[in-house]
Amino acid sequence: MKELKDQVVVVTGGSRGIGRSIAEKFAVYGAKVVIGSRTISEVDNTVAHIRENGGLAEGYALDVGERVSCSEFVKQVYSKYNRIHVLVNCAGINSRFPAEDYPEDKWESILNINLTGTYRMCQEVGRQMILHGNGSIVNITSMMSHITAPYQGAYAASKGALLQYTKVLAVEWAKHNIRVNAVSPGYIQTSLSANVMKLPEYSNNLLKKTPQGRFGKPEEVAEAVCFLASSAASFITGVALPVDGGFLAGHPHIIPAE
Numbered sequence: 001m002k003e004l005k006d007q008v009v010v011v012t013g014g015s016r017g018i019g020r021s022i023a024e025k026f027a028v029y030g031a032k033v034v035i036g037s038r039t040i041s042e043v044d045n046t047v048a049h050i051r052e053n054g055g056l057a058e059g060y061a062l063d064v065g066e067r068v069s070c071s072e073f074v075k076q077v078y079s080k081y082n083r084i085h086v087l088v089n090c091a092g093i094n095s096r097f098p099a100e101d102y103p104e105d106k107w108e109s110i111l112n113i114n115l116t117g118t119y120r121m122c123q124e125v126g127r128q129m130i131l132h133g134n135g136s137i138v139n140i141t142s143m144m145s146h147i148t149a150p151y152q153g154a155y156a157a158s159k160g161a162l163l164q165y166t167k168v169l170a171v172e173w174a175k176h177n178i179r180v181n182a183v184s185p186g187y188i189q190t191s192l193s194a195n196v197m198k199l200p201e202y203s204n205n206l207l208k209k210t211p212q213g214r215f216g217k218p219e220e221v222a223e224a225v226c227f228l229a230s231s232a233a234s235f236i237t238g239v240a241l242p243v244d245g246g247f248l249a250g251h252p253h254i255i256p257a258e
């Protein structure tokens with residue numbers, strides 16, 4: 001990943017979980033990483049950790065749910081570096097409720113952060129990438145962009161739409177030399193998924209359905225993001241790469257061999 005050295009890489013939701021691993025991995029490859037999320041103490045903590053390990057990192061408060069926050073954040077990055085080469089949209093939330101009772105405020109905030117937040121950041125950063133004549137964007141989608149599950153109405157709607165939006169941007173901005181791809185993580189161990197994974201009746205079932213028989217690690221998602229962001233993927237745009245231990249390919253343990 002030599003080509004990532006000195007690239008300015010923005011990671012939304014870069015303060016913890018998958019986003020933090022993505023930020024750390026880009027820093028290991030020599031990128032200048034800028035992270036943003038709402039909890040500034042976590043942003044500062046991650047920035048300090050990357051710097052302690054010899055990486056270059058900055059961090060600012062960011063709420064992708066608010067247009068003003070997105071434009072202020074991008075202004076701060078430009079005043080520091082005057083460029084953004086790579087944008088990774090990782091900020092995301094989830095809540096599960098039965099469809100008939102799905103609370104409208106939860107629905108709106110999930111759509112606002114997961115989908116509209118990515119739209120805002122792509123616009124704010126994409127305009128500058130168009131002026132510079134190149135760039136690479138990676139959106140963090142989900143298996144719920146491809147398949148569904150009960151109680152995931154808002155999340156699956158947001159992530160399904162995000163995959164379609166990723167493809168639209170890829171097609172529309174190819175002429176500006178901007179590639180736009182997605183990474184669809186499977187079940188990855190983070191605080192977002194912890195409440196499901198700690199319950200054996202659910203986690204054992206999920207593990208049985210995962211061909212590789214284990215949950216993924218945030219750093220395994222990060223490697224895929226770095227690949228798609230880098231010029232190693234120079235002829236790849238508009239794809240969603242699953243990092244899911246084979247879950248989307250099919251489930252083992254269903255019908256035995258004859």
Ligand SMILES: NC(=O)c1ccc[n+]([C@@H]2O[C@H](COP(=O)([O-])OP(=O)(O)OC[C@H]3O[C@@H](n4cnc5c(N)ncnc54)[C@H](OP(=O)(O)O)[C@@H]3O)[C@@H](O)[C@H]2O)c1
Pocket residue numbers: 012013014015016017018019036037038039040042062063064065090091092093113117140141142143184185186187188189190191192193
């Ligand atoms: N874990 C999984 O199994 C899994 C599977 C598929 C897809 N994903 C996706 O991967 C992404 C990261 O998930 P994760 O598991 O790492 O979750 P996480 O540990 O809860 O981290 C979420 C990150 O997003 C930030 N964030 C949330 N709302 C934000 C907002 N309005 N503005 C800016 N930042 C915001 C959080 O910081 P603040 O709360 O401080 O803002 C945090 O940094 C999400 O898009 C999620 O949908 C996760």
